[in-house]
Amino acid sequence: MGKTRPYLLPLNKAIWRTAFLALSLLIPNGLVASPVTEELNDAQLRGTATFRYLGLPIYDAKLYTPKGAPFSWSEDIALQLTYRKNIKKKALVNSTLDEMDRIGRSAPVRDQLNRCFNAVAKGDSYLAVSDGPDKVSFWLNGQKTCTMAYPGIKRSFMSVFLGDNTRSASFTRRLQGR
Secondary structure: OOOOOOOOOOOOHHHHHHHHHHHHHHOOHHHOOOHHHHHOOOEEEEEEEEEEEOOEEEEEEEEEEEOOOOOOOOOOOEEEEEEOOOEOHHHHHHHHHHHHHHOOOOOOOHHHHHHHOOOEOOOOEEEEEEOOOOEEEEEEOOEEEEEEEOOOHHHHHHHHHHOOOOOOHHHHHHHOOO
């Protein structure tokens, strides 16, 4: 009987930092500030897909639309690619330009792509967010790399992933959430 409770020691700064970090890891991704939510009004995930080449996964893609609405070229969109392998800058630039040519949406933007793109390692994410039909901004792992501006660049660039003549119709359907 006469036992007393040990008193609680005041929490020191290290304990507070640890608690805050643990709590921040529990917050769902949709609530954490990111370029998607900052740059695209009411951004919500619309669809996801994994792009494969010869059966090997190259990147995972996510499409964000305002309020998760069906994909429309008339609305701004955000496209995130998370790479599953290392890819050199030159390969990213050349493959993007080659695909734009292949689908009939070529644009003279090699210099802009060279400024926007960097080599990626497994786990790196590029985010492309449109701002009207003539601008697309890029972020690599949350850091803005550039904004490309050219008449119709949104459709020219995004058609590589979302257009009618992509390398994989099933990839595009899943990405568009259909």
